Amino acid sequence: MKVYQPNELKNVTLIGSAGSGKTTLAESIMFEAGVISRRGEVESKNTVSDYFPIEQEQERSVFSTVLHCEFNNKKINLIDTPGLDDFVGGVISSLAVTESAIMTINSTKGVEVGTQILNRHMSSMNKPMLIAVNQLDQDKANFEKTLDDLKSLYRGKAVIIQYPVNAGTGFNAVVDVLKMKMYQWGAEGGKPQIVDIPADQKDQADELHNILVESAAENDENLMELFFEEGSLNEDQMREGIRKGIIARSLFPIFCVSGKKNMGINRMLEFVGNVAPGPTEVPGMVNIKGEAVVCDPSGKIALFVFKTSVEEHLGEVLYFKLVSGTIKEGVDLINSKRGGKERISQMFAVAGKNRVKLSEMVAGDIGALVKLKETRTNHSLTEKDVEPFPIVKFPAPKYRAAIKAENEAEEEKLGELLNRMHEEDPTIIIEYSKELKQIIVHGNGEFHLNSMKWRLSNIFKIETEFLNPKIPYRETITKAYQADYKHKKQSGGSGQFGEVHMIVEPFHEGMPAPSTYKINGKDYTMNVRGTDEHTLPWGGKLVFVNCIVGGAIDARFHPAIMKGIMEKMEEGPLTGSYARDIRVCIYDGKMHAVDSNEISFKLAGRYAFSEAFKKAGPKIMEPIYNIEVLVPAEYMGDVMSDLQGRRAMIAGMSSESGYEKLSAKVPLAELNKYSTTLSSISSGSATYTMEFDEYAPVPAEEQTKLLKAYEKELEEAE
Numbered sequence: 001m002k003v004y005q006p007n008e009l010k011n012v013t014l015i016g017s018a019g020s021g022k023t024t025l026a027e028s029i030m031f032e033a034g035v036i037s038r039r040g041e042v043e044s045k046n047t048v049s050d051y052f053p054i055e056q057e058q059e060r061s062v063f064s065t066v067l068h069c070e071f072n073n074k075k076i077n078l079i080d081t082p083g084l085d086d087f088v089g090g091v092i093s094s095l096a097v098t099e100s101a102i103m104t105i106n107s108t109k110g111v112e113v114g115t116q117i118l119n120r121h122m123s124s125m126n127k128p129m130l131i132a133v134n135q136l137d138q139d140k141a142n143f144e145k146t147l148d149d150l151k152s153l154y155r156g157k158a159v160i161i162q163y164p165v166n167a168g169t170g171f172n173a174v175v176d177v178l179k180m181k182m183y184q185w186g187a188e189g190g191k192p193q194i195v196d197i198p199a200d201q202k203d204q205a206d207e208l209h210n211i212l213v214e215s216a217a218e219n220d221e222n223l224m225e226l227f228f229e230e231g232s233l234n235e236d237q238m239r240e241g242i243r244k245g246i247i248a249r250s251l252f253p254i255f256c257v258s259g260k261k262n263m264g265i266n267r268m269l270e271f272v273g274n275v276a277p278g279p280t281e282v283p284g285m286v287n288i289k290g291e292a293v294v295c296d297p298s299g300k301i302a303l304f305v306f307k308t309s310v311e312e313h314l315g316e317v318l319y320f321k322l323v324s325g326t327i328k329e330g331v332d333l334i335n336s337k338r339g340g341k342e343r344i345s346q347m348f349a350v351a352g353k354n355r356v357k358l359s360e361m362v363a364g365d366i367g368a369l370v371k372l373k374e375t376r377t378n379h380s381l382t383e384k385d386v387e388p389f390p391i392v393k394f395p396a397p398k399y400r401a402a403i404k405a406e407n408e409a410e411e412e413k414l415g416e417l418l419n420r421m422h423e424e425d426p427t428i429i430i431e432y433s434k435e436l437k438q439i440i441v442h443g444n445g446e447f448h449l450n451s452m453k454w455r456l457s458n459i460f461k462i463e464t465e466f467l468n469p470k471i472p473y474r475e476t477i478t479k480a481y482q483a484d485y486k487h488k489k490q491s492g493g494s495g496q497f498g499e500v501h502m503i504v505e506p507f508h509e510g511m512p513a514p515s516t517y518k519i520n521g522k523d524y525t526m527n528v529r530g531t532d533e534h535t536l537p538w539g540g541k542l543v544f545v546n547c548i549v550g551g552a553i554d555a556r557f558h559p560a561i562m563k564g565i566m567e568k569m570e571e572g573p574l575t576g577s578y579a580r581d582i583r584v585c586i587y588d589g590k591m592h593a594v595d596s597n598e599i600s601f602k603l604a605g606r607y608a609f610s611e612a613f614k615k616a617g618p619k620i621m622e623p624i625y626n627i628e629v630l631v632p633a634e635y636m637g638d639v640m641s642d643l644q645g646r647r648a649m650i651a652g653m654s655s656e657s658g659y660e661k662l663s664a665k666v667p668l669a670e671l672n673k674y675s676t677t678l679s680s681i682s683s684g685s686a687t688y689t690m691e692f693d694e695y696a697p698v699p700a701e702e703q704t705k706l707l708k709a710y711e712k713e714l715e716e717a718e
């Protein structure tokens with residue numbers, strides 16, 4: 001295969017809401033570029049892009065898929081991504097390695113919540129974008145509404161290059177206001193007839209052409225001057241202005257297509273080849289030092305692995321972008337993460353599962369590697385002394401489930417596979433929770449985790465079960481209380497003796513040092529000798545104040561008392577959950593010259609603490625999350641009432657171009673399977689993000705339930 005130079009390359013991600021037609025569009029692109037001779041269909045499970053069994057079973061994309069084609073002497077690397085928000089990882093990692101994206105909009109729906117979510121990622125990643133208004137052949141296609149939506153989302157930046165003459169079932173023509181021609185197709189789509197704009201379209205076409213000329217001129221001072229002098233720009237000048245506008249994200253050109261009928265695809269590809277930015281036209285990927293790496297074939301080799309997949313007969317396949325330098329088979333590179341050497345033994349250009357072997361590749365290109373030892377997603381391979389790239393950052397996961405192997409003997413194997421799944425898909429996060437005694441899997445939604453389970457079962461032949469994940473409760477107290485405990489044991493020879501007097505109280509930052517207390521009508525005065533503040537690994541603090549006067553307990557026993565208290569903090573007196581935010585003042589006690597030892601004081605500390613804790617207004621605390629729901633106005637009422645049933649506190653509402661944004665604080669315990677419910681009450685049109693906020697006391701009736709459940713658990717364990 002030919003070695004493509006940076007100026008012959010275009011790397012483009014296909015993004016768009018679920019079902020907007022990316023995979024179908026990719027299929028037509030592959031057909032138009034001559035990669036395939038027959039177009040497959042998502043429904044017939046034979047597209048180039050959706051080639052994994054799980055994708056065919058679900059008739060939707062689950063993974064990002066790298067495709068390539070040659071069109072007008074340019075190599076276009078196209079990455080088809082899944083639209084469902086569950087699989088957003090594939091979108092973000094693809095955007096990280098491509099210079100631009102084509103956003104597909106389903107013209108029967110206009111801008112969807114999925115479009116909005118993707119748009120947020122696009123703007124935070126500052127990616128240039130083309131817009132493909134798709135499915136214009138559908139009965140319910142509505143270009144005007146779609147355009148209104150686009151204008152309200154992107155304002156004047158969304159600029160028409162094409163508009164459909166007859167959207168709907170008879171769709172077969174678009175007017176192109178850059179070329180000032182009409183493109184017309186036969187029933188099979190494909191190669192259009194390019195004809196003069198008919199008289200009845202002329203006024204509209206002229207008007208839109210002028211808008212396009214002005215938008216193009218706005219991106220360059222020279223073009224602006226020319227425009228003022230001449231009153232117009234020629235096609236090349238317009239292209240130049242449009243290119244600059246696209247790169248600056250001040251212009252998002254609108255194309256009109258039907259992926260399914262292969263209409264408008266060829267022209268859009270032509271535009272991608274001529275105008276969309278290539279790897280030398282935008283700043284290169286930024287390395288860990290924050291430097292943009294120049295796309296230079298003679299520069300030092302630096303490549304970044306953005307995706308790993310396990311494929312039949314091949315094993316692990318790593319997809320990478322060569323950011324700088326030229327690589328040939330046999331070259332040794334360094335894996336910055338693992339420190340070891342990796343030999344590039346086999347390199348491919350890929351189009352779904354079809355691969356073409358390469359012996360050389362030049363900066364700016366995207367390809368696949370096999371037979372590497374320890375390189376995974378997010379790793380960089382470089383020459384010596386070359387800075388690697390930072391890992392791609394993904395949105396926080398919002399769905400959790402506990403997982404276990406159906407066959408207990410396979411737990412270890414499951415652990416290994418889960419770690420591997422995380423390496424392949426870093427948006428799956430595995431937590432071995434000592435606290436909850438569960439393996440918790442965090443992902444982006446039920447479908448995301450189900451597809452993981454499917455792979456465990458079908459590819460790795462291990463059956464697993466999802467369980468409700470436990471909630472990491474915390475325990476604390478709400479008032480000061482006092483307790484004494486005497487540990488005394490006399491058995492044969494030497495005995496055990498330790499007595500501890502303490503006051504426990506709720507801790508909060510900035511509270512004054514302990515002085516006097518009145519508890520049960522009795523006064524206590526503290527003389528502070530020393531304070532130990534412990535930041536707890538599970539959040540919050542334990543503060544240990546030594547107020548012991550007159551050497552009632554030797555300093556050598558203090559660590560043992562502390563240890564006893566800490567043991568109880570780790571297994572709270574109410575439900576066995578971690579305790580937090582407590583101040584303990586030890587102010588008195590007794591020793592025995594012979595029988596006192598560490599174990600005695602540890603036990604005395606532990607029991608005194610437990611007793612005081614139980615009487616100090618103990619409270620179970622639960623994690624509260626801030627959630628932000630994005631929902632079309634029509635479903636707002638249902639989403640609200642569902643949230644109210646989840647003990648949510650609504651914190652705010654606002655409108656965002658046709659959608660409502662709702663912020664709320666919701667206990668984690670009420671968010672189990674929320675993404676599934678939200679999806680079903682909004683017909684899949686709403687989404688949300690969640691972020692830990694704070695621990696707050698559970699309501700009284702909830703506390704009673706939890707206490708009962710713990711009692712039962714203890715009884716069963718006995």
Ligand SMILES: Nc1nc2c(ncn2[C@@H]2O[C@H](COP(=O)(O)OP(=O)(O)OP(=O)(O)O)[C@@H](O)[C@H]2O)c(=O)[nH]1
Pocket residue numbers: 016017018019020021022023024025041042043059060061062081082083084134135136137138257258259260261
């Ligand atoms: N009539 C018509 N149907 C289309 C068109 N494009 C896609 N479809 C249909 O819309 C459905 C979704 O198409 P896909 O290509 O799978 O959409 P996608 O954007 O890849 O979907 P995800 O991968 O789930 O995000 C399929 O049933 C397609 O046949 C089109 O241009 N016209």
Ligand SMILES: [Mg+2]
Pocket residue numbers: 022023024050060061080081082083
């Ligand atoms: Mg798809």
